[in-house]
Amino acid sequence: MNAMAGNYTTADGRQIGGVMMEMKNITLKFGGVTAISDISFDVHEGEIRAIIGPNGAGKSSMLNVISGFYHPQEGEVWFRGSKRPAMKPYEVARQGVARTFQNIALFDGMSTLDNIMTGRLTHMKSPMWRQALWWGKAEAEEVANREQVEKIIDFLEIQHIRKTPVGRLPYGLKKRVELARALAAEPKLLLLDEPMAGMNVEEKEDMSRFILDVNDEFGTTICLIEHDMGVVMDLSDRVVVMDYGRKIGDGTPDEVRGNQDVIDAYLGVEH
Amino acid sequence: MPELTSIPRLLARNAEKFGARAAYREKEFGIWQSWTWAETADEIEALALGLLDIGLEEGEHIAIIGRNRPQFYWAMVAAQSVGAVPVPVYQDSVAEEIAYVLDHCGARMAIVEDQEQVDKIIEIKDRLPGLKDILYVDKRGMRKYDHSHMTPYSEVQDMGRAAKGRHEAELNRRRDAADYDDTCVMLYTSGTTGRPKGVVLSNRNIIETSKASAEFDKLTEAESILAYLPMAWVGDFIFSVGQAYWCGFCTNCPESTATMYENLHEIGPTYFFAPPRYFEERITILTIRMEDASAWKRGMYGYFMKHAAKVGPKILDGETVGFMDRVKHAVGNVLVLRPLRNRAGMSNVRVAYTAGEAIGPEIFEFWRSLGINLKQLYGQTEASVFITQQPDNEVRADTVGVPSPGVELKIAESGEVFYRSPGVFVEYYKNAESTADTKDAEGWVATGDAGFIEESSGHLRIIDRAKDVGKLASGALFAPKYVENKLKFFPNILEAVVHGADRDYCTAFINIDLTAVGNWAERNNIAYGSYQELAGHPEVLSTVQGHVEEVNRSLATDEMLSGCQIHRFLVLHKELDADDGELTRTRKVRRKIIGEKFHDLVTALYDGSDKVSTETEVTYEDGRKGSIKATLEIRDAKTAEVTAKTLEAAE
Structure with missing residues (x-):
């Protein structure tokens, strides 16, 4: 299968569309340290794309470039057919990119419901004073937003913690709430930074199920970073492999699994 | 109006008589959605017509697998409308158990909830040649499945609405053909021993029972119940279908299994059923919460609950109580009892029942002293539930x-x-x-x-x-469940299995309650990594020993059962589980299977050793198997001197 040729069909019969996001020759440096050097890859409409690699390979940096948190010294980011200028993270978010974090970043004192509602922020049009008074259009807007949030709560099966302060939740559920908040933004592209880190087998299975269902049900394009190779190989349509800031592999899980450079990077090689 | 001799006929009456009253409610997307009796009749008719369109024949069986949702209650009545027999199946059954039931009844169709249930059916489909169609309610994750024999529930209803002209006459014919002695529903017993058996209940069984029991407790169309117990259980069928259709009252379905407490609180049912385990669990939670409350609240709680325990049940039974006691009780009612009832979702409860197992006297009295008319009944699937029940004002724990x-x-x-x-x-x-x-x-x-x-x-x-009542080697009466229940009345003990038939003395396996003991461990800074570790903790063993010895003292005063005192016991290294076949789906102990599976432990209890090593196979929720190893300590419990005059056994 030639994955680079635009539209293609996955092994399980899903139609994948054209290129949604393209990273062209990205290089990112922090002072003298090169975190990412000259990496190019693309993400297609509707696919689940994984970025893997050993610790310190530059995966999270790459995700931060996509979400607009870091600005690469060299290279271009193309999103939905046009070159993206240097943007602030909130501007990227408005373009339809949402993310979760490796170390959960929720508002601990707020309820699950309120946390997810914050994900709707980019969809709120009324001025703040109107929202504060909960008057006129602001009321209708909030009801519509709440409806969307309730659909996500139902989808991720977290009805029972709707009113629980997030700080009291166990880790696995916090991860799910974070995913819910990202989904509330109705993203075109969803970035997941280690969604299964620190989870037990059962929680991982649940999370995998949710990721697949999100992709299937909402058609959301997903780009994820993950350590657990088993999970990555089962979930993703195509995989980018990074090591020491360089790209050492790109292709379907099977192609990547057979790539000698990838095997060396993971198992180590005598120098 | 034709005679009320089937559930579909009751539905027609309700749609006419109570058309605008709510028949079903379900919380979805955070809001209680409701359907009136008229709307319910439409939904059921649409599905019934859809079933005719698929080609369902009279007398065929339809398996129904899902949690309590209006759609599944409608499916049962739709099946009855077309002359088919609904067979609700426990939704947490593993594929193997479902295969047995579906094969045994020769199910033609399965109406299931979601992908999880569909996967189970697909896994066993090759063994079920009679199964032609699967209907599912929740479309999520189902897009990629082969849909040649699978249809979403709502699409079948759409098909039915579209085909109304073609099939209406046939539907009317089949609905009218239903006889009082035709099958209403088939329910599988949980199978304490051997394979489950399919209990056939007729329209007469269900409707006569519902009528009599509704009159007994003066139930009306104004009642409201929360349907949360398994649909495959006869009780749910009688309460949520039989009585609900006979009286015309509203059945409320929780948002999910995990939100049951919250939904109960929101709905505030007037008629409520729960197994003793539920009432116990809520007290455990309440006690834990009270321990965290401020000293002022704890004091108030202690003071007024003590008073309520003294006069509450008497007031409930309409007995005479002194004026000052009444005043004090009224104050307690405002400050403590009413808020507690409200939190428990029991503010509006007029009649509450518990059954299935013995309930601890303290637990029973606690709820009655709160002012809740909690009663006991004794029933069976084979009796359409009701055999005996307690009338108002004649309520006792034993x-x-x-x-x-x-x-x-x-x-x-x-x-x-x-x-x-x-x-x-x-x-x-x-x-x-x-x-x-x-x-x-x-x-x-x-x-x-x-x-x-x-x-x-x-x-x-x-x-x-x-069949469990036996004799000890000495000839004394041996009634294991009686003793087990006494043990289980302690919040720390979740489950107990007593051995002793034809032996010299009685011994016991104990399962600790992870909620209660875990909370105790947390308070006392005792770290533990698993159930197994906590169960083996010496202090936990000592606590359990204390409980066992207390039971022995109480048994010593019983003239019939003083021989059943427990001499030795151990705390099991795993929780007894229905997935491992040790309990039935309704959580009754399967004595024989446990005896065989843990025969090494039983041997150790009787050969005097103080330690035993064992390895046990366990089944995980997804069906995989593993094993756990453990070394268990066996303790001797002090037995009490028999104070009661011992009757000659078997006399």
Whole structure:
């Protein structure tokens, strides 16, 4: 299968569309340290794309470039057919990119419901004073937003913690709430930074199920970073492999699994 | 109006008589959605027409697998409307158990909830040649499946609406053809011993029972219930279908299994059923919360609860209580009792029942002193639930009440309880032998329970399963469940299995309650990584030993059962689980299987050793198997001197 040729069909019969996001020759440096050097890859409409690699390979940096948190010294980011200028993270978010974090970043004192509602922020049009008074259009807007949030709560099966302060939740559920908040933004592209880190087998299975269902049900394009190779190989349509800031592999899980450079990077090689 | 001899006919009456009243509510997307009786009749008719369009024949069986949702109740009535037999199946059953039931009843169709259930059916489909169609309610994750024999529930309803012209006459014909003695529903017993049996219940069984029991408690169309117990259980069918359709009251379905407490609080039902385990669990939670409350609140709680325990049940039964006591109780009611009832979702409860197991006297009294009319009943699938129940103002913890209206009781010489009633089942499906063993030519049914009728009150008291009642080597009476129940009344003990038939003395396996003991461990800074570790903690063992010795002291005063004192016990390294076949789906102990599976532990209990190493296979939720190893400490418990005058056993 030639994955680079635009539209293609996955092994399980899903139609994948054209290129949604393209990273062209990205290089990112922090002072003298090169975190990412000259990496190019693309993400297609509707696919689940994984970025893997050993610790310190530059995966999270790459995700931060996509979400607009870091600005690469060299290279271009193309999103939905046009070159993206240097943007602030909130501007990227408005373009339809949402993310979760490796170390959960929720508002601990707020309820699950309120946390997810914050994900709707980019969809709120009324001025703040109107929202504060909960008057006129602001009321209708909030009801519509709440409806969307309730659909996500139902989808991720977290009805029972709707009113629980997030700080009291166990880790696995916090991860799910974070995913819910990202989904509330109705993203075109969803970035997941280690969604299964620190989870037990059962929680991982649940999370995998949710990721697949999100992709299937909402058609959301997903780009994820993950350590657990088993999970990555089962979930993703195509995989980018990074090591020491360089790209050492790109292709379907099977192609990547057979790539000698990838095997060396993971198992180590005598120098 | 035709005679009310089937559920679809009751539905037609309700749609006409109570058209604008709510029949079903379900919380979805955070809001209670509701359907009136008129809307319900439409939904059911659409599905029934859809079933005709698929080609369902009269007399075929439809398996229904899902949690309590309006769609599944409609599916049952739609099945009845087209002359088919609904067979609700426990939704947490593993594929193997479902395969047995579907194969045994020869199900033509399965109506299931979601992908999880569909996956189970696909796994076993090759063994079920009779199964032609699968309907599912929740579309999520189902896009990639082969849909040649699979249809979403709502699409079948759409098909039905579209095909109304073509099939309406046939639907009317089948609906009118339903006879009072036709099958209403088939329910599989949980199978304490051997394979589950399909209990066939007729329209007569269900409707007569519902009518009599509704009159007994003066139920009306104004009642409201929360449907949260498994749909495959006869009780849910009687409460949420039989009585609900007979009276025309509203059935409320929780948002999810995990939100049951919250939904109960929101709905505030007027008529409520829960197994003893539920009432116990809520007290455990309440006690833990009270321990965290401020000193002022704790004081108030202690003071007024003590007073309520003294006068609450008396006030409930309308007995005379002194003026000052009444005033004090009224203050307590405002400050403590009413808020507690509200939190428990019991503010509006007029009639509450518990059954299935013995309930601890303290637990029972606690709820009654809160002012809740909690009563006990004794029933079986084979009786369409009701055998005996407690009338208002004659409520006690240790009896199960007087015969329900229309029920005759007799006690055999062996002590086994027999009954005869309009609710007595038709037969065990495809099992004439078992039917004949259970039900005699005159219609008397053996309950399998040993009990006696208390002369002073006329109430029935149940001792144990008749086949479990045995003798110790000394000839003394051995009633394991009676002792186990006494043990389980302690919040720290979740489950107990007592051995002793034909032995010199009694011994026990104990399962600790992880919620209660875990909370204790947290308070005392005792770290533990797993159930197994906590169960083996020396302090936990000492606590359990204290409980066992207390039970022994209480047994010593019982003239019939003083021989059942427990001499040695151990705390099991795993929780007894239905997935491992140790409990039934309704959480009853499967004595024989446990005895075989842990035979090394039983041996150790009787050979005097103080430690035993063992390895046990466990089944995880997804069906995979693993094993756990453990070394268990066996403790000796002090037995008490028998104070009661011992009767000669078997006399």
